[in-house]
Amino acid sequence: MGKTVLEAGADAVFAGPKGFSRRGFEYELTSEEIRDLCEFASSRGKHVRLAVNSYPDDRYDEVLWKTVEECVAFGIQALIVNDPGFCRELRRRFPVLGIHASVGASIFNASDAQFWKDCGATGIVLLCNLTPNQVKPIAAATDCELEILVHANRDFTFLGKCWLSSYCAVQSIMAFSHTKVHGSPNRGGVCYQVCRRQWVRQANGNLSTDLPNECQLLVTQLRDYLAAGVTTFKIQGREYTIELMKQMIALYSGIMSSLSESQYDLSLSGAVTIARQIEELRNEERRERTAKLVSDGLIAGGLS
């Protein structure tokens, strides 16, 4: 997947090292795989960024730093992190390494951004619900590289401020010298997406209720985000098929190319149509995966 998205037009790809990202082991890479990916990226003038976006358990410090040191030696361009203390320690150990505060760091205002800058961050992934106008004060407050997810899933809570999953179901799995706590993305496991269940509301009669959850696929506002100070657009895509990722990258590469041309508005209408088609494909792929996660959560929670 990593090599394919780089070949498809992405400038950089994020890779999660085994045990330290917010996904299952199957979506994480071994050190050998990261080295291979770094060599591939380097040969094409592209970059690999390392997603250590859980809150790494203090008990695994030795493995954590060994992994980071290896990956830095392989030539990763940056790390993406959620834990402010980890960010500061990274900066101390690697003075020139790129460090990006993840979307899970819930950076919502200029003061949040300044805090992370002080901790050593060089980049900030903005929350999906920030409008271009809300981005401007953040851009003015720091010189950090600003990223926004053009494709992501938007849950009804702030990313990084949600513990619904681990409240309902937790399953600890030991592998690769770590205990992955499934149910808690912050502790390095999967989110069981309990918000996707049909909750029954106990007020004014018992009614089923869906908690808000939607696909974010930004198309028409890209120029506004660029004008606001965003320099990097990011596609959330670890769990999707290579074919779908290729389509997303082609869509955004096309839009980015047309931004400098007078045909931008014209090409945008076509892009909106393509985005709708991609969204349908994406929802189809996601349905299956969500069903699996929800099912796993029910088992872990003793409901199945």
Place this chain on the structure above:
Amino acid sequence: MRSIMQQDFRLATEVATIKRLKDLDFTVFNRVYLGNPFCLDFRENLLAVDNLSEAIRLVNDAGACPIVSLVAMPANDQLPLIDELIEVGLAAGTGGFEAHSVGVLHRLSERKDVYGLTIVAGGFSNIYTRRTAILYAEKGATLLVPNYELPWEAIESITAANPGPLEILIHGKIPLGLSDSCLLVERSDDLGTKCPDSCLSDLWLEFHKWSLKSFGKLTSSGKDLCLLPEMPFFWAKSIRNFRIAGVAEKPETLNEVGQVYRDVLESLQKSTAVPAYIPEQVRMASRYGLCNGYLYGRSGCDWVEQHLQAT
């Protein structure tokens, strides 16, 4: 007024309005978090500034410590309000401020006039590691609330680094999710109630044995966390700061449950025996029952019968 000896521990709760504050029993609680930091539209929220000074005075006059709980996730245009709340709090003699986000902590850390006050890094500030606990302490936090989903082993790892005192959430509905928009406002037609009444209604979400309480922008556990049996363990581990979640609870419930915890803490202080059972009034106060799973590395909603023992 309590004696100095009795101040050795702090039992805290949260109160959002002046009306509720007036009904709070200050012989039970000696630290009070003021305001609902999760939603500024909450009816008569102390963070609307108007009543904040009076609230601080009330708590101070009762011999307890008032802490202004600042907006949890302020947008850029709410940052001036954070500064205003700090100014009002300082002028009224607050004992401190609570920050749930790093930006708010950053703003507090840049002010010299809060030096000497209690600065709390709250439960939403995501203290998962000793590295971050130390960082927050260096940024001026004097009381640290570890993330609610941490098991004891992870909390102990933080205490071992000596970042400063920790405050443990010991009872009540666990805050589980914060939203930018209010679920209840979005569904107001369906619900038949409008803001600011919706979140005061008795609204719960259920899925099989799972239950949640929706307060609009804040979603909390349906069950009540109950760490009463673990109090001797915490005491033995030199933890002296405890909180009972109360932002949306009635004062009478807080007083009743809080009294049970205070009695246990005072017994521990005097090294006398504490009851090994959970009193009926604590069980009765919870619609969906009690939970303690997080502390044992389990799902938050679980109840683990075997309790931590100090060695």
